[in-house]
Amino acid sequence: MTIQILMPALSPTMTEGNIAKWHKKEGDEVASGDLLAEIETDKATMELEAVDDGVLGKIIAAEGSENIAVNTPIAVMLEEGEDASAAEAAAPSPAPAAQPEPAPMPQAAPAPEPAAAPQPAPAAPKSNGARVFASPLAKRIAADAGIDIAAISGSGPHGRVVKRDVDAAIAGGVAAPAAAPSAASPAPAAPAPAQLPVVAGGYTEVPHNNMRKVIARRLQESKQTVPHFYVTMECEIDKLLAMRKDLNARAEATGEDYKISVNDFIIRAAAFAMKKVPDVNASWTDEAMLLYNDIDISVAVAIDGGLITPIVRNADQKGLAVISNEMKDLAARAREGKLSPGEFQGGGFTISNLGMYGVKEFAAIINPPQSCILAIGAGEQRPVVRDGALTTATMMSVTLSTDHRVVDGALGAEWLQAFKVLIEDPLAMLL
Amino acid sequence: MADQPTETNFDVIVVGGGPGGYVTAIRAAQLGMKAACVEREHLGGICLNWGCIPTKALLRTSEVYHLMERADEFGLKVEGVSFDMEKIVKRSRRVARRLSGGVAHLLKKNEVAVFDGHGKLAGKGKLEVSAGGKVIAGLTAKHIILATGARARTLPGLEPDGELIWTYKEAMVPEAMPKSLLVVGSGAIGIEFASFYRTLGAEVSVVEVLPRILPVEDEEISDFAEKAFKAQGMNIMTSATVKGLKKGKDNVTATIEADGKSRDITFDRVILAVGIVGNVEDIGLEGTKVKVEKSHIAVDEWSATDEPGIYAIGDVTGPPWLAHKASHEGIICVEKIAGANDVHPLDTSRIPGCTYCTPQVASVGLTEAAAREQGREVKVGKFPFQGNGKAIALGEPDGLVKTVFDAGTGELLGAHMVGAEVTELIQGYGIAKTLETTEAELMHSVFPHPTLSEMMHEAVLDAYGRVIHF
Numbered sequence: 001m002t003i004q005i006l007m008p009a010l011s012p013t014m015t016e017g018n019i020a021k022w023h024k025k026e027g028d029e030v031a032s033g034d035l036l037a038e039i040e041t042d043k044a045t046m047e048l049e050a051v052d053d054g055v056l057g058k059i060i061a062a063e064g065s066e067n068i069a070v071n072t073p074i075a076v077m078l079e080e081g082e083d084a085s086a087a088e089a090a091a092p093s094p095a096p097a098a099q100p101e102p103a104p105m106p107q108a109a110p111a112p113e114p115a116a117a118p119q120p121a122p123a124a125p126k127s128n129g130a131r132v133f134a135s136p137l138a139k140r141i142a143a144d145a146g147i148d149i150a151a152i153s154g155s156g157p158h159g160r161v162v163k164r165d166v167d168a169a170i171a172g173g174v175a176a177p178a179a180a181p182s183a184a185s186p187a188p189a190a191p192a193p194a195q196l197p198v199v200a201g202g203y204t205e206v207p208h209n210n211m212r213k214v215i216a217r218r219l220q221e222s223k224q225t226v227p228h229f230y231v232t233m234e235c236e237i238d239k240l241l242a243m244r245k246d247l248n249a250r251a252e253a254t255g256e257d258y259k260i261s262v263n264d265f266i267i268r269a270a271a272f273a274m275k276k277v278p279d280v281n282a283s284w285t286d287e288a289m290l291l292y293n294d295i296d297i298s299v300a301v302a303i304d305g306g307l308i309t310p311i312v313r314n315a316d317q318k319g320l321a322v323i324s325n326e327m328k329d330l331a332a333r334a335r336e337g338k339l340s341p342g343e344f345q346g347g348g349f350t351i352s353n354l355g356m357y358g359v360k361e362f363a364a365i366i367n368p369p370q371s372c373i374l375a376i377g378a379g380e381q382r383p384v385v386r387d388g389a390l391t392t393a394t395m396m397s398v399t400l401s402t403d404h405r406v407v408d409g410a411l412g413a414e415w416l417q418a419f420k421v422l423i424e425d426p427l428a429m430l431l
Numbered sequence: 432m433a434d435q436p437t438e439t440n441f442d443v444i445v446v447g448g449g450p451g452g453y454v455t456a457i458r459a460a461q462l463g464m465k466a467a468c469v470e471r472e473h474l475g476g477i478c479l480n481w482g483c484i485p486t487k488a489l490l491r492t493s494e495v496y497h498l499m500e501r502a503d504e505f506g507l508k509v510e511g512v513s514f515d516m517e518k519i520v521k522r523s524r525r526v527a528r529r530l531s532g533g534v535a536h537l538l539k540k541n542e543v544a545v546f547d548g549h550g551k552l553a554g555k556g557k558l559e560v561s562a563g564g565k566v567i568a569g570l571t572a573k574h575i576i577l578a579t580g581a582r583a584r585t586l587p588g589l590e591p592d593g594e595l596i597w598t599y600k601e602a603m604v605p606e607a608m609p610k611s612l613l614v615v616g617s618g619a620i621g622i623e624f625a626s627f628y629r630t631l632g633a634e635v636s637v638v639e640v641l642p643r644i645l646p647v648e649d650e651e652i653s654d655f656a657e658k659a660f661k662a663q664g665m666n667i668m669t670s671a672t673v674k675g676l677k678k679g680k681d682n683v684t685a686t687i688e689a690d691g692k693s694r695d696i697t698f699d700r701v702i703l704a705v706g707i708v709g710n711v712e713d714i715g716l717e718g719t720k721v722k723v724e725k726s727h728i729a730v731d732e733w734s735a736t737d738e739p740g741i742y743a744i745g746d747v748t749g750p751p752w753l754a755h756k757a758s759h760e761g762i763i764c765v766e767k768i769a770g771a772n773d774v775h776p777l778d779t780s781r782i783p784g785c786t787y788c789t790p791q792v793a794s795v796g797l798t799e800a801a802a803r804e805q806g807r808e809v810k811v812g813k814f815p816f817q818g819n820g821k822a823i824a825l826g827e828p829d830g831l832v833k834t835v836f837d838a839g840t841g842e843l844l845g846a847h848m849v850g851a852e853v854t855e856l857i858q859g860y861g862i863a864k865t866l867e868t869t870e871a872e873l874m875h876s877v878f879p880h881p882t883l884s885e886m887m888h889e890a891v892l893d894a895y896g897r898v899i900h901f
Contacts, residue, residue, distance in 0.1 A: 135867030137842050144840070157773050163842070163867055164775075381770060392770055 003052055003077040007061070009070045010039060010046045017041050018066040019074065024056045030077065037074075054079050134161035141166045151302065153357035172261055172356055211306040222368050227404040230363045231412045235423040236393045237379050240265055243426045247320065258321040263299070263353050266376060267323050268429055269422040270351055271295045271315035277415040281348045283369040284405045298347035298367065299327060301334045308334050309367060311347040320429075355379060361397035371406035372415070375399040396423075435560075436544035441467045441572040443765060444558050446550035446714065449476020450483075451745030451757025452578035453534050453543075458762045460541040462769040467570060468543050469550035469560055474534040476580055477746075478754040480527050481600050486623055488523035489603065490787050493630035497789065504826060514631060520604050546570070552715030556740055559715075574740055574768050577728065578761060579714055581707040581746035588675045589615065589703055595683050596676060596701045599624070609633055609699035613685055615673050617644035619786040621704030622656075626788035629665050636666040636698070638673050638687055645786065647751075649798040649847040651813075655831050656849050659790050676701060709747040732776035734764040742768075756782050780845075783861045785854035790830055793857035796845030796864055799835050808838040810870075812894025814886045816850045818901035821881040827851035832890040834860075841869030846890075852883055859887055870895055 007017050020038040024030055030050045037048045057078035061068050068074060132150045134142075138161045142149040145166070152169045154161035208216070244260055251258050274281050274295050283290045295316040298309035310330035312323055333339050352364045353376040361377040377397040384393045398419070402412045422428050443459040445452045448470030459466040473480040492514070502509040538545050548562035558575055560568040583598040585591060591598045602624050610633065614625040617639035629635040637644065637660075643653040644660070644667060657667055671689035684697045708726040720737040722729040728736060728743040735742050742764050745757030759777055766774045783795040802809045816822040816830035830850015837844055846860035863873055870891055878888040885900075892898045 136869045136872050137840060137867035140869055141840055155773075155775070381767075383770060 002057060003054065003079070004073040005036070005048075005075040005077060006071045007068045007074050008039065008048060010041055016067045016069050018068065019061050019063050020045050022059060022063050026056055026059055028056045030054055030056050050077070052077060052079075132161065133159065135163065137163050138166045142169075145170050151357075153359075155358070159358075169356060171259070172263070209305060211308075215306050218368065219365050222366050226366050226368060228363075228366060228401050229404050229409065229412070230399050230401050231409070231416050232361060232397060232399040233416050233420050234382075234395050234397050235420050236384070237262070237396050237423060238394045240423060240426045241379070241394060251321075256321070258324050260320050260324045261327075262355070262379060263351070263376075264320055264324040264327060265423070265426060265429070266351055266353065266374075267297050267299065267312055267315055267327065268318075268320055269419055269426075270349060270374060271297055271312075271318075272422050272429055273415055273419040274349060275316050276418045277411070279411055280372050280402070280407050280415045282371055282406050283348075284371065284403055285369075289406060292348045294348070296347045296349075298344070298350040298370070299330075300350060300352040300364075301331050303335050303337075308339065308344050309347065309350055310334050310339055310344045350374070351376065355396065361399055363399050364401050366401050366403055368403075371403035372412075373401045374419075375401065398423075435546055435548075435568055436467070438465075438467075438544055439568060439570050441465045441544070441570065443467070443574045443576060443768065444469065444550070444570055444572040445576045445578055445761070446558065447476065447578035447580055447745070447747075448474040448534070448538075448545070449578060449580050449745065449757065450478045450754035451580070451761045452476065452576075453538060454758040455576055455578060455744060455761025455765055456543040457537060457541045459765040459769075460543050462765060462771065464765070464769065466541075466543045467546060467572070468538060469546045469548060469558070469570075471547075471549040473531050474538070474545070475527070475531040477582075479530050479534065481603060483754055484530055485523040485527045485603055486599075486627070487787060488526040489519065489627050490623060490789075492519045492522070493627045494789060497630050501826070516605060516608055523603065549713070551713065552719060552741070574742065574765075576734070576761065576764060577714060577736075577741065577743040577747055578745045578757065579710040579747045581709050581727075581752060583703060584706040584708045585703065586705055589673060589705070591703055592678070595678050595681070596703065598703055602702045605700075611698045611700075612636070613638065613673075613683070613696070613698040613701045614704060615701065616704035616706065617641075617646070617667075617669075618704060618706070619645070619784070621702065622660075622786055622788045622792075624702050624704065625660070625665060629660070629663055630789060634664075634666070636668065636696070638671045638685075639667070639669045640672050642670050644669065645792060647784070648786075648792055648794055649833060649845070650800060651833060652792060652794065652831065652847045652849045656788070656790065656792055659829060659849075660788075663789075707746060707752055711747060733767045734760055751779065751782060751784060753782065753784060781861060781864045783857045785857065787854060790827075790850045791853045792849050793853040794845065794847040795857055795861050796843065797835060798845055798847065799833070802835050802837075802844045807844070809844065810836040810838045810894040812836070812890045812892065812898070814889040814893055814898065814901060816883075816886065818889065819881075819883060819886050821883050821885070822851065824881065825851060825883075830886075832856075832886040834887075834890045834894050836870055836891075836894050841871065843868065843870070843873070846887075850883075856884055856887060859884060 010017070018040040020040040022037045023035045030036065031053050032050055034050045035047055036050050038045050039048050054077040056075060058076040060076065061074040133154065134149050135156065139149055141163060142152065147166065147169060149161055152161050152165050155165050156162040240262065244262065244265065247260055278291070281292045281295060294314055296311050296313045297315045298311050300307050300309050312318070312326055315323060318326070330339065330343065348370060350367045350370055350373040352373060354362060355376050355378040358378050362375050364373045364375040366373050375398065379394050379396040381392050382395040383390055384395065400412055400416050442464035444467045445456045446469050448468050452468055452470070453474060456466045456468040478484065496512065496514060499509050499512045535545070546560045546568055548560040548567055551559045551561065552575065553559040553569070556571050556573060558570045558572065559566050560570060583591070590596070593601050599620055608631060609628070612628050612633045612635050614621045614635060614637045617637050621637065622645060625635050625637050639646070643650065644657050645653045661667060668687060668689055671687055674686040674688050674693065677684045679697070682697050682699050683701050684695050685701065687694050687696060709728060711723050711726060711728060716723065719741060721741055722737050728748050730736055730743050730748050734744050734748070744760040744764055746752045756777070763774060763777055780796050783793060786792040799809065799811055812834040814832045817828050822828055822830065827850060830853065831848065833847045834843065835845040836842065843860065843863055846857065848857060873888070873891040876888065878885045889898050889900055
């Protein structure tokens with residue numbers, strides 16, 4: 001068995017590192033504890049020691065390689081008796097993850113920082129057949145509900161998926177509005193058939209279905225032709241959570257049929273923000289800007305094999321309970337494949353929420369011809385400074401991706417600000 | 432008065448040094464917070480000084496006594512078995528003292544400042560400590576956690592006098608063995624004392640207002656325990672109330688009403704065990720937003736009161752009123768304050784409860800009736816001690832293990848036991864619940880032979896029609 005040496009996370013904040021120096025050459029014998037390499041992080045240069053005995057079979061990331069994502073293979077160790085060909089086979093040939101971010105966006109406008117999103121491809125890492133840590137009960141409930149447990153983010157010790165996570169996923173509309181376009185990580189640029197991966201363990205070929213082809217085509221087109229830029233803000237949602245609790249308690253008390261989710265608030269707030277800043281509700285054409293009359297919000301919903309974006313139409317004219325029930329119905333029918341085309345085609349703005357997976361923040365790919373997509377992270381307790389003192393609040397990071405041809409930096413920021421005001425003071429949504 | 436710490440500003444102050452308070456203070460210190468603990472009487476609180484621990488010492492005595500009476504059964508010759516009440520009580524006090532000293536050491540080791548005195552809120556982020564009627568320290572902290580505990584509840588007409596009419600406190604240090612004893616209330620506290628005094632030979636009557644004893648336990652377990660107590664000669668009156676107590680010179684006459692009839696019965700002593708009330712008085716709650724409901728402080732799932740910066744844990748808050756609940760609640764409270772990862776509100780369905788009478792009673796989670804009331808379809812498994820080799824070898828063939836599963840998901844909803852050593856066994860089911868095992872993992876677990884724990888396996892198998900040994 002060859003052993004892959006991965007770029008280690010040498011500090012809690014480290015996401016990528018550079019190879020400052022290799023202390024061993026290919027073919028060198030290595031004993032556990034030997035100094036293998038020096039890794040340069042954003043903070044310091046640290047030593048990488050060998051954990052196992054063996055021979056350094058292949059160096060994948062050469063000295064001087066930069067911005068190698070954590071957990072990307074950087075070398076292959078051979079155990080006794082193995083020859084170098086095993087190392088070749090084990091090395092992922094083009095080491096795709098090791099490549100630095102695609103060039104920064106075409107420099108334009110005095111836009112706010114492009115947020116250089118390290119694009120962590122949110123939903124992908126779990127579903128690669130690696131063991132999912134989940135309680136037996138959680139696994140069983142998920143299986144009974146037909147949910148892929150790998151798609152659920154765990155809140156138990158060390159990220160273990162427990163019953164409450166599965167219950168929440170079911171309550172929040174199964175794997176819920178999720179896996180936004182961004183989940184479909186940038187498809188290989190050119191369909192070069194010669195680039196089939198060479199992996200020791202072999203692989204299974206899964207032919208694309210239509211949805212997969214559409215996702216690949218549209219998102220590739222978007223990322224290649226739409227000049228994206230990103231603005232991120234942190235919103236405090238304690239008031240919103242309190243109001244949600246209050247409203248849902250009311251439903252229980254009066255027997256009214258609704259249970260409002262945080263996402264329902266987000267839909268309403270986005271709709272209201274669009275009313276305030278209507279210029280974002282637009283599409284680019286070569287001849288003219290198309291400004292939409294209606295505020296129709298698409299919401300990304302993960303479904304078996306992909307995702308779909310059903311639309312809450314005229315969301316600015318609907319109350320929370322109506323939005324909530326409509327969304328539940330749309331999500332349920334989306335999962336059953338029973339949406340009519342009119343229910344998911346069109347829309348002027350998309351919301352993609354990966355909060356329920358514990359994603360802190362991410363940047364989504366615009367769903368053309370729309371010009372904006374809002375990526376929602378998890379609401380979580382974070383330290384905040386208030387009146388000069390450190391305290392905690394429930395914060396949610398949101399990132400707006402916009403088509404710079406339609407929405408300039410200031411406009412995007414203005415919209416996001418309007419959204420933040422509504423989310424942080426949800427009473428304002430009643431006006 | 433011992434030397435008081437000189438430091439007055441803390442990150443966290445815990446008011447009360449019981450199992451909730453001192454554990455909370457230690458955990459806060461572990462998390463890097465500057466922590467203080469204010470205790471007016473004894474470190475270790477009621478649990479350690481006047482509750483859980485000293486009663487276990489007493490009950491161990493009665494257990495050994497009971498076994499000595501059964502010596503012949505085991506082929507032993509023991510003659511003239513008797514006891515010395517003074518020595519029994521002395522041992523119990525010694526055990527409590529030793530552990531209280533241990534708590535002081537633990538607090539010191541974790542660098543928790545301990546103030547000997549009465550803590551009282553004195554404005555936002557402020558706490559006054561007084562001793563002997565004088566304010567001895569003014570402390571400040573961003574977070575103040577009230578862990579002031581509870582005391583015995585008294586009812587009109589049923590007031591303890593400490594001489595003839597006891598609470599747990601006097602019942603724990605009797606000077607002599609009463610010939611006859613009335614225990615009012617059949618919760619854990621009442622039943623433990625009833626069991627102790629009965630085993631040592633007192634004529635014991637228990638009055639319970641509800642239709643069955645140990646009313647929070649599963650009905651089948653209550654019934655089993657009641658039969659066992661009756662077989663030991665205990666007089667048990669359920670659906671009965673004590674209307675009044677009339678004190679004589681060295682006895683008390685109780686007016687007991689049951690089945691619409693009223694009777695007067697005279698006892699040497701009476702123990703009142705009719706619940707507890709929270710210690711919410713004189714701790715400065717006036718003028719704060721802290722809400723008190725039925726003598727207990729109202730808190731959210733993170734133990735926060737309505738007043739920012741003030742928290743409450745343990746017996747001064749809602750049920751279950753158990754030491755281990757208080758400790759765990761306190762740990763969650765400070766971890767939440769510290770912003771630690773993986774903190775979740777306490778799930779009360781995972782808190783085991785133990786009663787150390789003979790036979791012992793232990794349980795965790797939902798009773799069968801409670802599970803059905805929730806509208807769940809359940810699978811119930813049972814296994815009697817008679818079917819277990821170790822139980823027979825121990826000479827403890829009376830007992831029952833019962834499991835309740837959700838029929839749909841296989842979730843272990845509850846487990847209920849009565850019999851020898853079950854208080855040491857319940858923990859297995861507690862772990863199973865916390866790890867969210869289903870019946871499948873429990874069935875796949877290998878239980879060592881010969882142990883009482885095999886019954887836990889069999890009770891799971893029985894719920895699915897696969898029991899082997901019965």
